[in-house]
Amino acid sequence: MIYPIGVCLLITCFYTGYFMKQILLRKKGIHTNRLAKGRKPSKTSAVETALLAATYGIAVIQYASVFFSRFLLTLSFPVCVRRIGIALTGGGVIFFILAILSMRDSWRAGVDETQKTSIVTGGIYKVSRNPAFVGFDMLYLGTALALPNLILLVASVIGILLLHFQILEEEKYLPQAFGDEYWQYRNRTPRYFLFF
Template sequence: MESLYWLGFLVLVLFYGSYLCKQLLLKRQGISTNRLGLGNKPARTLRIETALKFATFTMAGMQIISLLVVKEAYLLLAQHIIRCAGIGISALGAAVFITAMAYMKTSWRAGVDSDQNTVLIKSGIYRISRNPAFLGFDLFYIGFALAFSNPLQLVFTLLCVVLFHLQILEEEQYLPLVFGNAYEEYKQVTARYFIFF
């Protein structure tokens, strides 16, 4: 069982480490990537983004606590096969997220931002999902919640998945204003999450 905690730790470092590296690389180019809850946006968008920022930071803390403090006795799903599957799903989420960031290059942002110029990416992983970074987050969180299923972890996972979906809906109202018909055409041929879903 100790090996599951080490695997969880490695996936956690991979996921958040890649996020921070991408943020630092773009910052060196003068690009501010974390736009959640910042800027001139509709009040609803600001509320969703602020809640999402709070939830994701809290989730990172919950995940660390789940690894360091919460042991098997507190898990709701303690079966070894479920926990191993959770690590696998979490690792898949990290891979999807890293791939999405790589394809976005300098256009990657967290949050709606009308003040910075970005390019509509439709190649690579963006051919099968309009939101692979969010899909990666969802898989990472769900997998981690299966592997380390304490009650708080499960509650925050559900909260984050709902907030990511609300953020996607906000971005879907914003992107046609920036990219016009190109985004509308892209939306017609590429699924919101994955292939047909």
């Protein structure tokens, strides 16, 4: 019973942080959710549309895994794996919260050429160019290990792949937006974390 309660608290912290940041920036006139909005290349638009659907869908599956696990295709994972899942989920929350705090008013979800932002290279962005995505990846993998069921596991893998494709799309846009400053940052900071 400890795993569902722990995961529920952690994912609630994660999504509360996500939506609170959107609300606070919207009060400043900043619209942060740019996924699948505006004129974009078709591939970028397709990736963003899929990512948007997956993000909300996975959140629903995560909560369903907490409250309705007996109705899902439950997998049998050892206790140590489930504990690693809780730790990864907690790490994902920390990574994500540090990312949105470091981004301040420059935080956006999706490519948006119409809004001018500043490149952020400090805080958690010193160790990862995409700490918010690392946070999502850790959250998805962690919940899939802590609350093992086939539906959540498959959805989490799809979500992680879509986040990677989104990063690749954003990396096409960032040199245009920030020029040489972005290239210097890219050369000294890993895409994900450590040497990844």
